[in-house]
Amino acid sequence: MNRSRRTSTDPIPVVIVGAGPVGVTAATLLGQYGVDCLVLDRWDGVYPQPRAVHLDDEIYRVLVRLGVGEQFAAVSRPTRGLQLTDRNHRAFAVFDRAGDHGRHGHPRANLFDQPELEHLLRTNLKDQTTVGLRENVEVTDVAQDGQGRVRVDFTDRLTGEHESVLATHVLGCDGANSVVRTAIGSTMEDLEFEQRWLVIDVASKVELDQWEGVHQVCDPQRAATYMRIGDSRYRWEFRLLEGETAADFDSIEALRPLIGPWLEGIPCDKLELVRVAEYTFRAQLADRWRDRNVFLLGDAAHLTPPFIGQGLCAGVRDSMNLSWKIAGVLSGDLPDSVLDTYEVERKPHARALIKLAKLIGVSMTQGGRAGDMLRRAIAPRLHWIPGLRDRLLDSETPPLRRSALVEGRGLRKSLNGRLCPNALLADDIRYDDVTRAGFVIVTGVPLSPQQQALLAGRGTEVLEVQPDSPLYNWLADGNAAAALVRPDLTVLRAGRDVAGLCAAAPRFLVT
Secondary structure (H helix, E strand, O other), X not given: OOOOOOOOOOXXXXXXXXXXXXHHHXXXXXXXXXXXXXXXXXXXXXXXXXXXXXXXXXXXXXXXXXXXXXXXXXXXXXXXXXXXXXXXXXXXXXXXXXXXXXXXXXXXXXXXXXXXXXXXXXXXXXXXXXXXXXXXXXXXXXXXXXXXXEEEEEXXXXXXXXXXXXXXXXXXXXXXXXXXXXXXXXXXXXXXXXXXXXXXXXXXXXXXXXOOOEEEEOOOOOOEEEEEOOOOEEEEEEEOOOOOOHHHHOOHHHHHHHHHHHOOOOOHHHOEEEEEEEEEEEEEEEOOOEEOOEEEOHHHOEEOOHHHOOXXXXXXXXXXXXXXXXXXXXXXXXXXXXXXXXXXXXXXXXXXXXXXXXXXXXXXXXXXXXXXXXXXXXXXXXHHOOOHHXXXXXXXXXXXXXXXXXXXXXXXOOOOOOEOOOOEEEOOEEHHHHOOOOOEEEEOOOOOHHHHHHXXXXXXXXXXXXXXXXXXXXXXXXXXXXXXXXXXXXXXXXXXXXXXXXXXXXXXXXX
């Protein structure tokens, strides 16, 4: 993008606090636009303990854009789906997605080890020449001077030296205990969900011979989850009873009464306990995601119960939504006002997924004996409802709400606010293979030379699709002749007024 040259005395355009998946994703995307960034992180290297284990095909698509798609495929496992069992581990409902590929060309549910993913992202970040990473520093304060500059104070954890850096924008990707959130006076809204769970990670070269999907034990006394997350890595989660702590389960022998049903006689010496930890699953949402030039992303802005595997995904969506807007503002292509759309778009979306995670969590883990009976009666029959099985296995998330960068939805099938699918255009060629990270007009009708010239001058690509092709049918299903797709793959506007769509394309030049 066209950017003015920065002198050594100018503020750094973007400082990112936190080098977890959300922060490194934001830094990589900004680096791909040529934006100078500095990432500050308190750890020396990747935090070694596994945490998140799931991402969907939308986020897989983002990983491909970042440049780690093939590497992620080598360290992840598509999951078969979801199996509901009773307290005796008898399956009473199975939602199988074996072999499924979603609208984005990737498996719709993927399991992985978070440190492995973070290593890929950190290694890949080195390719971004405009991005610097400073490790082993503790950010202590973030303050704005009212002149469009942000001072970030931090301490070198090795030397104890106190330092500061000036930035134009600061992204708080520093987790649930965010210093950045505190600095801007934002507080977490409690969405009324709290459960204590034991999280267990085990490594073993012995095959457990279990169904290769997520096992959800629907037991209101001891709800549990099991999944295989790698060739030799396994994850269990158990709801803790009153008075129990992780210290009660600090060895494989102590865990045996819990994980034994999946082990089928495998001796303890064949299992390595990687980690056992207590987590309190919460549902929370920051009341403010922005104060002038400071933004909150990821767990700093929202905490999602894990029952639909969307915690990490939500944070990556934050980075995808905000990075191109900041890049456009810094280049002068977009007005500062587009940054107002970040919270407008992302906060309702995050709230909707938190509510869904709460609903799923309560329906699977609560209700006592009556809830048990209801689950056993209803769940096995869900696939009889037309289209419901596909909806249960579908990874599509809600459309973004109306903003200055998403036109109102109007008709129920409107494409506005939805993601443009990464559809096949020819053999092994998809939408993402032929487009860059800018605006795109996807059209089923030819554009005039004048329209093409207008779009070229604004940096908007044109993708003309053929009748009966997947993208042509996608347009038709949305009652549209064309769609204006944003750099984050969201449809800004779709419809039959092709001239109006061309006129709506903003200037956004990608080099």
